[in-house]
Amino acid sequence: MPSLKDLKNRIASVKATQKITKAMKMVAAAKLRRAQEAAEAARPYSQRMSAVLANIAQAVGQDDSAPRLMTGTGKDQVHLLVVCTAERGLCGGFNSQIARLARDHTRKLLASGKTVKIICVGKKGFDILRREFASLIIDRVDLREVKKIGFANADQIGRKVIGLFEQGEFDVCTLFYSEFKSVIAQIPTALQLIPASAPAAVAETTGATAIYDYEPDASAILGDLIPRNISVQIFRALLENVAGEMGAKMSAMDNATRNAGEMINKLTLNYNRQRQAQITKELIEIISGAEAL
Amino acid sequence: MVMADNFNFELVSPERLLVSGSVSEVVIPATEGEMTVMANHAPTMTTIKPGVVTVKFADGRKDRYVVFGGFADIIPTGCTLLAESAVPAADIKSDEITRRIEAARAELAHAKSDDQKFGIETYLAELTTLQGIVVPV
Numbered sequence: 001m002p003s004l005k006d007l008k009n010r011i012a013s014v015k016a017t018q019k020i021t022k023a024m025k026m027v028a029a030a031k032l033r034r035a036q037e038a039a040e041a042a043r044p045y046s047q048r049m050s051a052v053l054a055n056i057a058q059a060v061g062q063d064d065s066a067p068r069l070m071t072g073t074g075k076d077q078v079h080l081l082v083v084c085t086a087e088r089g090l091c092g093g094f095n096s097q098i099a100r101l102a103r104d105h106t107r108k109l110l111a112s113g114k115t116v117k118i119i120c121v122g123k124k125g126f127d128i129l130r131r132e133f134a135s136l137i138i139d140r141v142d143l144r145e146v147k148k149i150g151f152a153n154a155d156q157i158g159r160k161v162i163g164l165f166e167q168g169e170f171d172v173c174t175l176f177y178s179e180f181k182s183v184i185a186q187i188p189t190a191l192q193l194i195p196a197s198a199p200a201a202v203a204e205t206t207g208a209t210a211i212y213d214y215e216p217d218a219s220a221i222l223g224d225l226i227p228r229n230i231s232v233q234i235f236r237a238l239l240e241n242v243a244g245e246m247g248a249k250m251s252a253m254d255n256a257t258r259n260a261g262e263m264i265n266k267l268t269l270n271y272n273r274q275r276q277a278q279i280t281k282e283l284i285e286i287i288s289g290a291e292a293l
Numbered sequence: 294m295v296m297a298d299n300f301n302f303e304l305v306s307p308e309r310l311l312v313s314g315s316v317s318e319v320v321i322p323a324t325e326g327e328m329t330v331m332a333n334h335a336p337t338m339t340t341i342k343p344g345v346v347t348v349k350f351a352d353g354r355k356d357r358y359v360v361f362g363g364f365a366d367i368i369p370t371g372c373t374l375l376a377e378s379a380v381p382a383a384d385i386k387s388d389e390i391t392r393r394i395e396a397a398r399a400e401l402a403h404a405k406s407d408d409q410k411f412g413i414e415t416y417l418a419e420l421t422t423l424q425g426i427v428v429p430v
Contacts, residue, residue, distance in 0.1 A: 215339035
């Protein structure tokens, strides 16, 4: 049985923890709002980009001149997985969910005799995947120093991926990240980057796809557009990830705060009970002492 | 003379939507030369080189933006410019361009194929011209 003093100390320490988790929750809420705004602001670009891409892909069609980034190498022997996770923990199952999806995917590929290479974006994913696939990780990108993710960060990763592709280091590239559905729901997602699946033609909605003049020609534009689209996809994934991380952190910290509150209540009850027991004991001692006289 | 019609113009960078509104005239630095887009332009899709975009709004206001590469999607009723990076000309810092020039030079040193070298050299030349325009010496 812990003494009264022990209980008092416990309560004080849980209270201190609760204060910290509460503060972290509020910080996450503020960051979440900013991350959502950033994701919102980035949306028009990626939307227009896919519209343009669909349009032009239609024009080029299944031409032989279509760039290799789109058609692929024709093989699917070597797979590159780009796994985007957060830099920090304390956000519930957020990182492990992404890592688990990537791990299952890796196992499946390895089981069917494929070669797998992994690029880790973010420290947490690296920490988790290193345990099992240390030899497969060819690179890692650290975004720890980055306060606000800009397009330049995504572009850097995109260039790296494209550079590897041009050197023939892999055939298929898949991006792993967490899609931000709501504050409480983040869905780990796998998205194939290379060969780029052309967005479904939106010919019906745009009606008669006007006959465009292309300057320079359509395939040159496409060749320029696809690498850019890869960077845009990565950028979007990173932004979704930040929003998701903050959402997950917020709900994790909310839970922690609530748990701490429950714990404090329980401990306080215990403390009061013991205090009363002690008072009663002392009273009995006094009374029985008086009676004995 | 009849006043020029207005059309919708949008300037978008990956980070945000910079301009969206009714304009009468836009000058964009297309890869194959500067072009002025007005209403009822033939549908055109073109790549953009680093340069200055001049936007003339319907109310006569004029704005200048510095863009670093991208695309323009032009249809008779509108024009969408997807810039890799876009900054209002008033806010552009000369060291921003200098930084890009240095990055391109470093890339040039690593370039392997002639095609790649040519691409980067063109980009460098465009950047240098841009620096001359935006930063009066």
